[in-house]
Amino acid sequence: MAGGICILLLAGCVPAVPPDLIAEIEAIDQDLVALRAPEAAPEDYTRFARQWVSLKARVQTDDDLIRWPWESNDLENELRQLHGEGWSAVSRLNRRQAAQRQQAESALGRLEARFLSITSHVDSIQGRIALGGKPVHTDLLLKQARSFFDQKDYPRAIHTAEQASHALAAQTAALTRELGRYADHQQITSWQAIAKQTVDWSRTHQSTAILVSKAERELTLYKNGRKVLSYPVRLGFNGIRAKRFQGDGATPEGRYRVTDLRGAGQTQFYRALVLDYPNAEDRWRFRLAQKSGTITPTSRIGGQIEIHGRENELMAQTLGCIMLDNADMAALFSQVSIGTPVTIVGALTRENAVANALAQLSDHNADL
Amino acid sequence: MQLRLITVPLSLVILLAVGCAKPPSEQIEAAEKALKEAQQSGAATYSAEEYAKLEGSLTALRKEVSEQDGKLALFRDYGKVEQLASAAKTEGERVRTDAVKKKDEAKAAALQAQQVAQEAVNSTLALVGKAPVGKDRAALEAIKMDVDTLKASLNQIQTSIDREDYPAAQSQAKAIHEKSQAVSAEIQSALAKVGKRKSSASTK
Known part of the structure; x- marks a missing residue:
């Protein structure tokens, strides 16, 4: 009889903690680790882990305990609460990680596309030199952000992408600062005025004159005030900028004259028209720049600016001169004499290539 | 009679011995030290998961000490504390070694x-x-x-x-x-x- 009662009572007893609950919390812990919760949400994970380890220790201690079904079980209650909190943390982290991934992917994709587009615009106007190390700096940041993204370190990918975005904006701002004069209406009006004077001179003197537009990379020959020929040209390696000192690779802007004609055997190039750079205005500007400290006192003004043909078929760039294909140079050479005016301007229209590129870059910046 | 005379003092001695149970301070300190050293080795960064769990072990240890301290002297039992402290110390050293290796x-x-x-x-x-x-x-x-x-x-x-x-x-x-x-x-x-x-x- 007594034995029967004992068996009945024991059958009614339950373990201190349901084993399934332990396994479920173990699984939640694994999920949190897989979601990199220890690094991504250290506070949440530490709270969970502390509680979990602490309760697990109690579970191990109370392993051999049994309780009556009607007895309250604090340990089980706490484990159930931890289960709920852990589950919420997993859901929260999943959502956060998905959002961060999307944010990083979208920001990176957008920035990489814009960087490529801006690079292409900058190359099209040969503005790369004017930007110094900025494009490489931006490129490195984008590569770093991509690397963090590949490692699933989305917060760092987003942070580095933000840095890249700032670098890209600074790059565009620097280009606008350097080449903004191509979009400056007053400056363009001034260039148009000197171009008109050159053409008028050609008409008045019934003579030839040369006009070069740097933005359009075009040389035009005028005869008696009328356009006769137009040729594509190449400029110095930094030709889009205004010449400031020797070796800067920039092509000067201003009114010059041909001082010498060098035929075959007289020049290293196919043919060459020597210009009177530096003229009085260039010298004045150079002295002013030295006085204001924008160029170093040891800088020199440079010289030997020419309109020339190619040295050989492989040559593709000058150090500040204006270069034509040999066939074009031959045609031009035959039409020009010593004293022919050569006017070099930045641009002749408001809708010039550089201004257009800058406007597009400005739109990119607004999007960023 | 003689047996009773011996049993009573012996029981008192046993009761006093049990009642005078003290927390294993050295072992607790060793466990705390192991946690600190793990933290200093960069475990929070390089073994973040294990470090968090180590902190959990120390929390469990402190809780157990506190529970025992809160009991009447006669009912205190620091056996589990010793067990937890020893495990935490071992784990702390392992986490530190692991973190140093990963770093x-x-x-x-x-x-x-x-x-x-x-x-x-x-x-x-x-x-x-x-x-x-x-x-x-x-x-x-x-x-x-x-x-x-x-x-x-x-x-x-x-x-x-x-x-x-x-x-x-x-x-x-x-x-x-x-x-x-x-x-x-x-x-x-x-x-x-x-x-x-x-x-x-x-x-x-």
Whole structure:
């Protein structure tokens, strides 16, 4: 009889903690680790882990305990609460990680596309030199952000992408600062005025004159005030900028004259028209720049600016001169004499290539 | 009678012995020390999961000590405390060793990546030296500027290593390496296009 009662009572007893609950919390812990919760949400994970380890220790201690079904079980209650909190943390982290991934992917994709587009615009106007190390700096940041993204370190990918975005904006701002004069209406009006004077001179003197537009990379020959020929040209390696000192690779802007004609055997190039750079205005500007400290006192003004043909078929760039294909140079050479005016301007229209590129870059910046 | 005379004092001695149970201070301190050393070794960064669980073990230990301390002296039992302290100490030492190992591995990987990036930049610099002056000058001048910027960027890797931010150092080194290779390819292309003719002397 007594034995029967004992068996009945024991059958009614339950373990201190349901084993399934332990396994479920173990699984939640694994999920949190897989979601990199220890690094991504250290506070949440530490709270969970502390509680979990602490309760697990109690579970191990109370392993051999049994309780009556009607007895309250604090340990089980706490484990159930931890289960709920852990589950919420997993859901929260999943959502956060998905959002961060999307944010990083979208920001990176957008920035990489814009960087490529801006690079292409900058190359099209040969503005790369004017930007110094900025494009490489931006490129490195984008590569770093991509690397963090590949490692699933989305917060760092987003942070580095933000840095890249700032670098890209600074790059565009620097280009606008350097080449903004191509979009400056007053400056363009001034260039148009000197171009008109050159053409008028050609008409008045019934003579030839040369006009070069740097933005359009075009040389035009005028005869008696009328356009006769137009040729594509190449400029110095930094030709889009205004010449400031020797070796800067920039092509000067201003009114010059041909001082010498060098035929075959007289020049290293196919043919060459020597210009009177530096003229009085260039010298004045150079002295002013030295006085204001924008160029170093040891800088020199440079010289030997020419309109020339190619040295050989492989040559593709000058150090500040204006270069034509040999066939074009031959045609031009035959039409020009010593004293022919050569006017070099930045641009002749408001809708010039550089201004257009800058406007597009400005739109990119607004999007960023 | 004689037996009763012996039993009563003996029981008292046993009761006193049990009642005078004290927390195992040395073992608790050793466990706390192991946690601190693990933390100082960078475990929170390099073995974040295990470190968090180690903190959990210490929390459980402190809770158990507190529970026992709160009991009447006669009912205190620090056996579980000893067990938890010993386990936490062992675990703390393991986590510290593991963190040190992972940190060393991360540092070694960052240094290796730094070296690879340095060699790539050096190789690109050597290529720039071979490029002829005066030919496709815009591209070559831009390339020189890029390489100078890459060279300067190598310092950032060292800064990250000095800050013990090895993941950042690795990503910077990888970016510099990739960019350096791209610039080298650009130079090779320019060299192929330009040939190796002598440069033209000019003031300009």
